[in-house]
Amino acid sequence: MQQAEQIDDVTEVLDEITSEQWDVILAAMEAEDPQALKTALETVHAADIADILEQLSSDQRDRFVQLYGSEFDGDILSEIDESIREQVIEALPREVVAEAVRELDSDDVVDILEDLEQDGQDFILQSLESDDREAVQSAMSWPEGSAGRLMQSETVTVPEDYTVGETIDFLRAAEWLPAQFYHIILVDLEGRPTGYGTLGRILAARRDVHLTDLSEDSFRTVSATEDEGEVARLFNKYHLISMPVVDEAEKLVGVITIDDAMIVLDEEAEEDLLRLAGVSEESSLSDRIWDTVRGRFVWLFVNLLTAILASIVISMFEEELEAMVALAVLMPIVASMGGNAGTQTMTVAVRALATRELTGQNARRVLSRELMVGTINGLAFGVIMSAVAAFWFGVPMLAAVIAMAMVLTLASAALSGIVLPLLLDRAGIDPALASGPFVTTVTDVVGFFAFLGLASVVLL
Amino acid sequence: MQQAEQIDDVTEVLDEITSEQWDVILAAMEAEDPQALKTALETVHAADIADILEQLSSDQRDRFVQLYGSEFDGDILSEIDESIREQVIEALPREVVAEAVRELDSDDVVDILEDLEQDGQDFILQSLESDDREAVQSAMSWPEGSAGRLMQSETVTVPEDYTVGETIDFLRAAEWLPAQFYHIILVDLEGRPTGYGTLGRILAARRDVHLTDLSEDSFRTVSATEDEGEVARLFNKYHLISMPVVDEAEKLVGVITIDDAMIVLDEEAEEDLLRLAGVSEESSLSDRIWDTVRGRFVWLFVNLLTAILASIVISMFEEELEAMVALAVLMPIVASMGGNAGTQTMTVAVRALATRELTGQNARRVLSRELMVGTINGLAFGVIMSAVAAFWFGVPMLAAVIAMAMVLTLASAALSGIVLPLLLDRAGIDPALASGPFVTTVTDVVGFFAFLGLASVVLL
Numbered sequence: 001m002q003q004a005e006q007i008d009d010v011t012e013v014l015d016e017i018t019s020e021q022w023d024v025i026l027a028a029m030e031a032e033d034p035q036a037l038k039t040a041l042e043t044v045h046a047a048d049i050a051d052i053l054e055q056l057s058s059d060q061r062d063r064f065v066q067l068y069g070s071e072f073d074g075d076i077l078s079e080i081d082e083s084i085r086e087q088v089i090e091a092l093p094r095e096v097v098a099e100a101v102r103e104l105d106s107d108d109v110v111d112i113l114e115d116l117e118q119d120g121q122d123f124i125l126q127s128l129e130s131d132d133r134e135a136v137q138s139a140m141s142w143p144e145g146s147a148g149r150l151m152q153s154e155t156v157t158v159p160e161d162y163t164v165g166e167t168i169d170f171l172r173a174a175e176w177l178p179a180q181f182y183h184i185i186l187v188d189l190e191g192r193p194t195g196y197g198t199l200g201r202i203l204a205a206r207r208d209v210h211l212t213d214l215s216e217d218s219f220r221t222v223s224a225t226e227d228e229g230e231v232a233r234l235f236n237k238y239h240l241i242s243m244p245v246v247d248e249a250e251k252l253v254g255v256i257t258i259d260d261a262m263i264v265l266d267e268e269a270e271e272d273l274l275r276l277a278g279v280s281e282e283s284s285l286s287d288r289i290w291d292t293v294r295g296r297f298v299w300l301f302v303n304l305l306t307a308i309l310a311s312i313v314i315s316m317f318e319e320e321l322e323a324m325v326a327l328a329v330l331m332p333i334v335a336s337m338g339g340n341a342g343t344q345t346m347t348v349a350v351r352a353l354a355t356r357e358l359t360g361q362n363a364r365r366v367l368s369r370e371l372m373v374g375t376i377n378g379l380a381f382g383v384i385m386s387a388v389a390a391f392w393f394g395v396p397m398l399a400a401v402i403a404m405a406m407v408l409t410l411a412s413a414a415l416s417g418i419v420l421p422l423l424l425d426r427a428g429i430d431p432a433l434a435s436g437p438f439v440t441t442v443t444d445v446v447g448f449f450a451f452l453g454l455a456s457v458v459l460l
Numbered sequence: 461m462q463q464a465e466q467i468d469d470v471t472e473v474l475d476e477i478t479s480e481q482w483d484v485i486l487a488a489m490e491a492e493d494p495q496a497l498k499t500a501l502e503t504v505h506a507a508d509i510a511d512i513l514e515q516l517s518s519d520q521r522d523r524f525v526q527l528y529g530s531e532f533d534g535d536i537l538s539e540i541d542e543s544i545r546e547q548v549i550e551a552l553p554r555e556v557v558a559e560a561v562r563e564l565d566s567d568d569v570v571d572i573l574e575d576l577e578q579d580g581q582d583f584i585l586q587s588l589e590s591d592d593r594e595a596v597q598s599a600m601s602w603p604e605g606s607a608g609r610l611m612q613s614e615t616v617t618v619p620e621d622y623t624v625g626e627t628i629d630f631l632r633a634a635e636w637l638p639a640q641f642y643h644i645i646l647v648d649l650e651g652r653p654t655g656y657g658t659l660g661r662i663l664a665a666r667r668d669v670h671l672t673d674l675s676e677d678s679f680r681t682v683s684a685t686e687d688e689g690e691v692a693r694l695f696n697k698y699h700l701i702s703m704p705v706v707d708e709a710e711k712l713v714g715v716i717t718i719d720d721a722m723i724v725l726d727e728e729a730e731e732d733l734l735r736l737a738g739v740s741e742e743s744s745l746s747d748r749i750w751d752t753v754r755g756r757f758v759w760l761f762v763n764l765l766t767a768i769l770a771s772i773v774i775s776m777f778e779e780e781l782e783a784m785v786a787l788a789v790l791m792p793i794v795a796s797m798g799g800n801a802g803t804q805t806m807t808v809a810v811r812a813l814a815t816r817e818l819t820g821q822n823a824r825r826v827l828s829r830e831l832m833v834g835t836i837n838g839l840a841f842g843v844i845m846s847a848v849a850a851f852w853f854g855v856p857m858l859a860a861v862i863a864m865a866m867v868l869t870l871a872s873a874a875l876s877g878i879v880l881p882l883l884l885d886r887a888g889i890d891p892a893l894a895s896g897p898f899v900t901t902v903t904d905v906v907g908f909f910a911f912l913g914l915a916s917v918v919l920l
Contacts, residue, residue, distance in 0.1 A: 016816070019820075022821060045698060047697050047698055047699075051816070051817075054817060055817075055819060055821045055822040056822075057825055156660075168663060171660075171663050171664040172663075172664055172665070172666060174664060177660060177664055178660075180658070180660070180701070181660050182642060182659075182660070182701070198640070199642075199659035199660055199663055200616075200631075200637060200638075200640070200641045200642070200659055202663065203628060203631050203632075203659055203662065203663060204631040204632055204634060204637055205632070206632060235722070236722055236723065236726055237507050238505060238507055239507075239719045240719075241640070241642070241718075241719065258701075258718050258719065258722065259699045259700075259701065259718065261722075262695070262696055262718065262721075262722045262725065263696065265722065265725065265726055266696055266725055266729065269726065269729030269730070269733070270729070270811060270815075272733065273729070273732065273733050273736070273807060273811055274807060274808065274811065276733070276737070276807075277736070277803050277804055277806075277807035277808075278800060278803065278804050279804050279807060279808055289829060289832060289833060292829075292833050293833050293836050293837060296801070296804050296833060296837055297837055297840060299800070299804070300797060300800055300801060300804075300837060300841065301841075301844075303796060303797065303800045304793070304797060304841065304844065304845070306796075307792065307793040307796040307797065308793065308848065310792055310793075310796070311789050311790060311792060311793055314788065314789045314792065315789045318785045318788075318789070321781070321785050321788045321789075322782065322785050325778045325781050325782050325788075328774065328781045328788035328791075329771050329774045329775045329778070329781075330771060331788075331792075332767060332770055332771060332774065332791075332792055332795060332904075332908075333764070333767040333768060333770075333771055335792060336763060336766075336767040336770070336900075336904075337760060337763065337764060337767065340738060340759070340760060340763045341756070341760060343737050343738065344737055344738050344739050344756050344759070344760075346737075347733060347734060347736075347737035347739060348734065348737075348739055351730060351733055351734065355730075356476070356511070357511075357514060357515075359515060360479070361482060361515045362515040362516075362517075365517055369749060369752075372749060373749060373752050373753050373756060376753050377753060377756055377757055377760060380757060381760065381761075381764060384761075384764065385764070388768065440796075444792075444796075448792075
């Protein structure tokens with residue numbers, strides 16, 4: 001029994017590609033043996049084949065594609081990372097690509113098309129049957145990153161006056177059904193969705209029950225122009241499994257299922273994570289090296305400007321630094337603590353804005369809370385650092401100066417960490433993308449100015 | 461028609477709580493008018509009521525709970541953030557809590573129990589009917605954060621020799637079915653799952669078709685002891701909708717559905733984001749202020765130690781700093797650029813480790829790639845900074861020194877940004893939690909040492 005075996009092997013299945021499998025695959029590629037490669041990959045999931053492709057070097061990848069060639073199917077194409085998809089598609093024989101895309105649901109074809117140049121797009125569109133081509137073209141007419149791009153146009157609908165029996169008869173008679181569907185959508189005479197029933201409730205109901213009586217409370221539709229990130233958030237918040245997509249006339253144009261929403265949610269989280277670290281969101285390990293250099297350069301350049309600004313502040317105190325070199329030794333500590341405290345607050349704020357936990361309703365309370373946290377930690381580290389400074393340099397007033405600077409810097413870190421993301425968000429700028437440099441500028445400038453300025457007044 | 465109205469209001473529904481609704485809610489609370497509050501919240505989703513509770517201040521929250529009291533249901537309790545759940549449960553009359561938890565599936569009850577003290581746990585367990593109590597207690601016997609805690613014990617199973625007709629008859633006769641189910645699980649005589657069919661395929665098949673013939677290729681089970689984050693990753697990778705959970709004897713003990721996996725995936729992403737920023741993962745806007753202070757303090761303290769280490773490096777060059785104050789002005793720039801470049805690489809590495817894109821298979825290639833990116837950007841910023849330094853201070857050799865320091869620092873930032881997460885991961889330590897301080901230490905120490913050390917050799 002195949003299934004029983006799968007259970008026995010469950011831990012291996014969960015380990016995905018084992019190192020033994022890797023050895024067999026690499027050996028097959030080394031020997032240029034297409035048959036051995038096919039055998040090695042026979043029971044491997046498309047997602048894992050995509051992983052293998054991503055982890056190979058660019059040259060190995062071309063060799064893999066040549067050897068595996070005609071075995072490529074739509075699932076593998078739609079699983080591979082967009083950064084290498086174009087390379088794989090170009091290396092494949094055109095008829096293999098054509099065959100592969102014909103198997104896919106329209107949303108997966110759209111996903112592949114989005115990353116191709118015009119030439120590749122045209123070829124794939126021509127490969128599709130006319131129905132599918134129309135579905136894909138109509139999806140492509142919605143803006144990038146919209147619900148219209150994410151949806152599959154294949155839906156399962158029945159008239160809203162259908163009974164359970166009529167619905168089951170309709171499904172049994174259907175020549176074709178989508179690979180995945182979880183609801184039967186009810187539509188009115190104009191093609192507008194008016195409710196949906198889960199398959200579980202329909203299966204469990206008597207044949208004469210009307211579907212309207214089984215329609216779920218959770219029913220809601222989304223406009224095809226809605227942002228896909230917003231759609232993903234709604235799925236997660238309201239525990240939706242599928243959501244009908246409508247056009248301006250409120251007519252049903254497709255349906256988004258939770259598995260696609262889950263992928264978007266994961267991508268959005270990755271985007272925020274990388275943006276906060278100053279990495280452009282397209283970044284992946286298989287990007288071309290120059291793309292990576294350029295992506296990182298931009299943010300480092302912005303950081304350079306803020307660092308120079310901080311240095312200008314320092315240069316205002318050259319006399320003090322010459323008179324007391326201990327200031328030069330200690331000043332990076334103040335700036336570093338400020339930068340880190342600012343990053344903590346900013347990250348919490350950016351995440352809370354993304355999940356809508358931080359709103360106009362509670363912004364003021366969150367702000368005063370963060371300010372208090374920053375001040376308390378500023379006092380704590382002020383005490384610690386003044387002890388360190390006194391012990392190290394034996395100058396009591398220096399200890400007092402660094403304590404005061406620490407409180408001011410950590411309080412300003414908290415303030416800027418919450419206020420700047422809020423302002424950016426309100427101005428329609430993604431706070432994950434732009435908060436970092438602003439917050440660091442504030443904490444650096446305040447840190448150096450407070451420490452050196454106080455030193456100049458108190459010590460010299 | 462109720463549904464048609466919902467469509468008309470779709471943009472408002474998607475906006476969730478409007479500011480008009482907020483005003484009505486706050487006015488009802490001000491007036492201590494339970495009826496007005498109930499009316500205002502009549503059509504509001506449980507997830508939105510939970511959001512309201514989270515955004516209120518602690519005092520307002522108590523008042524809200526008092527007024528809304530008996531309207532609290534299980535859905536609201538399971539939607540509210542764990543940081544305020546205990547407060548809400550304590551403020552509610554016990555019979556309301558008892559009534560609310562009785563409505564919930566076992567996984568939701570487990571989720572609530574996990575965050576309560578022993579007293580609260582006992583009370584809730586006593587409130588459940590004996591079947592549910594047993595299901596919850598058995599789930600609680602699995603480790604925290606495991607598949608066993610995430611699963612619901614309510615499953616829909618049929619013997620593996622059932623036909624479509626027998627299955628439908630069984631479902632129609634069933635007195636009770638879970639609120640959400642997407643597969644019928646086939647079990648053998650020992651209660652071990654051997655396959656599953658999607659409801660869609662069952663609905664569309666003739667009555668005499670055997671379920672084994674409809675079983676999905678994607679069928680896989682997971683051990684109840686598997687980590688929930690791993691489970692979520694598998695759902696996302698293999699596009700699963702539900703996954704049967706088995707015990708050591710491979711017997712079915714429950715099922716995990718994609719909506720719960722999606723929540724875990726989102727939480728894990730949040731955890732990584734916050735950990736990288738040095739915020740402990742339990743952090744939320746409604747945490748008690750002292751918990752927040754303490755959580756932030758720990759990481760800032762670790763950062764203080766690395767900052768002091770960097771200052772010790774600086775203090776080795778006190779003579780040089782006294783002789784040339786420009787060094788003190790410029791040195792934070794080198795450290796800042798190193799820290800930021802290190803954070804970029806580290807964040808990409810930590811994310812790639814979490815998604816299994818970075819493996820033993822490609823670690824060496826990724827490392828040499830990052831080293832090249834770091835060196836190229838080091839050269840670029842070396843050129844830029846030497847121009848800035850020459851223009852600012854008019855000392856050509858100082859320009860040469862900062863250029864060299866920049867290359868060394870950015871290359872070491874790339875190296876440490878990839879090597880340290882890899883080492884931590886291999887040592888079984890979460891790289892998101894611990895990489896930051898290590899990487900900053902390396903970039904600070906290298907940055908200051910390279911800049912001041914080169915200056916001491918070349919300039920003085």
